[in-house]
Amino acid sequence: MDDKIVLTGIKPTGMPHIGNYLGALKPLIEMSQNHKTFMFIADLHALNAVHNAKEIKQHTYEIAALMVAMGLNLENTVFFRQSDINEIYQLTEFLMNVTPKGLMNRAHSYKAMVEKNTEAGVDIDSGVNMGLYTYPVLMAADILLYNSDIVPVGKDQKQHVEFARDIAGYFNNIYGETFKLPEPVIGEDCGIIPGLDGRKMSKSYDNTIPLLCPSAELKKKIMRIITDSKTPEEPKNPDESTIFQIYKLFANNDEVAALRKRFLNGGMGYGEAKTILFEKINSVLEKPRMEYERLMANPIEIDAILEKGAECARIVASRMVAKVKKKMLGL
Numbered sequence: 001m002d003d004k005i006v007l008t009g010i011k012p013t014g015m016p017h018i019g020n021y022l023g024a025l026k027p028l029i030e031m032s033q034n035h036k037t038f039m040f041i042a043d044l045h046a047l048n049a050v051h052n053a054k055e056i057k058q059h060t061y062e063i064a065a066l067m068v069a070m071g072l073n074l075e076n077t078v079f080f081r082q083s084d085i086n087e088i089y090q091l092t093e094f095l096m097n098v099t100p101k102g103l104m105n106r107a108h109s110y111k112a113m114v115e116k117n118t119e120a121g122v123d124i125d126s127g128v129n130m131g132l133y134t135y136p137v138l139m140a141a142d143i144l145l146y147n148s149d150i151v152p153v154g155k156d157q158k159q160h161v162e163f164a165r166d167i168a169g170y171f172n173n174i175y176g177e178t179f180k181l182p183e184p185v186i187g188e189d190c191g192i193i194p195g196l197d198g199r200k201m202s203k204s205y206d207n208t209i210p211l212l213c214p215s216a217e218l219k220k221k222i223m224r225i226i227t228d229s230k231t232p233e234e235p236k237n238p239d240e241s242t243i244f245q246i247y248k249l250f251a252n253n254d255e256v257a258a259l260r261k262r263f264l265n266g267g268m269g270y271g272e273a274k275t276i277l278f279e280k281i282n283s284v285l286e287k288p289r290m291e292y293e294r295l296m297a298n299p300i301e302i303d304a305i306l307e308k309g310a311e312c313a314r315i316v317a318s319r320m321v322a323k324v325k326k327k328m329l330g331l
């Protein structure tokens with residue numbers, strides 16, 4: 001463990017599927033085992049797209065309960081809700097004034113909207129609210145508020161961390177050394193995780209397996225995995241089988257070798273292979289699922305966890321805002 005400050009935010013977007021979990025959330029949980037980490041549910045970042053308080057609140061509980069149930073180390077992690085820290089609104093407003101508008105014009109997600117609008121022949125800013133446009137400033141405030149050194153994110157968020165670095169640089173140039181320059185750390189690509197139809201697992205293909213769901217639902221999903229039409233007797237190629245690819249993500253090496261053999265030998269139908277897969281995932285996720293359900297039935301407990309984190313986060317955040325206020329306003 002080194003003394004670098006690691007920070008990351010997770011947007012509250014409902015139950016993740018196993019592809020999301022393995023690609024994005026599991027690495028964060030592993031990192032929490034041996035790093036001091038600030039981690040928050042980025043509910044303010046959901047606001048530009050979700051105009052429904054109930055939904056944001058519910059999704060916040062879901063993702064918080066899920067992270068705890070999957071083993072987030074709460075000893076090492078300051079785990080909180082972004083909107084609980086009033087200083088975030090303050091720092092965002094302060095940073096607005098050193099952030100060039102042109103930088104925002106270059107943000108990938110804004111540019112994608114402009115392109116879409118241009119193609120559709122409508123106003124380039126159609127459907128763009130200021131929350132979307134200034135999303136990178138809020139994210140820079142998240143990162144700079146807590147003195148972060150390292151920000152582990154997916155590829156799609158790398159530009160945002162670079163913007164935070166740029167904004168810190170602009171500020172430091174004008175007002176003197178104030179913010180550390182954060183570094184994005186992009187997780188290793190864990191490869192494409194196939195969905196039920198063999199294509200990449202993705203919400204937009206409707207081929208996902210939710211990470212935590214009742215076992216009857218899990219079974220139903222797994223039974224829907226598309227296979228070729230080989231008979232039970234025929235030998236099968238495990239490397240071309242979605243069932244086997246997903247099994248590999250949950251089973252240990254010996255189990256994987258054993259199932260590989262059964263594929264190659266023939267004599268196992270896809271129905272049986274699916275049952276083996278279901279039983280494996282179900283047993284690995286049974287305990288976390290129970291803990292998740294327990295927490296979801298006791299939201300007061302989730303609130304208490306997040307409030308404890310917020311108390312800790314506020315101490316760091318209020319110092320930073322005091323520093324910035326002094327530099328910018330002399331107060």
Ligand code: TRP
Nearest residue numbers: 007008009010011042045139142
């Ligand atoms: N924008 C990130 C996402 O969509 C979530 C996020 C918000 C974040 N604030 C952050 C990530 C600060 C890292 C650091 O996934």
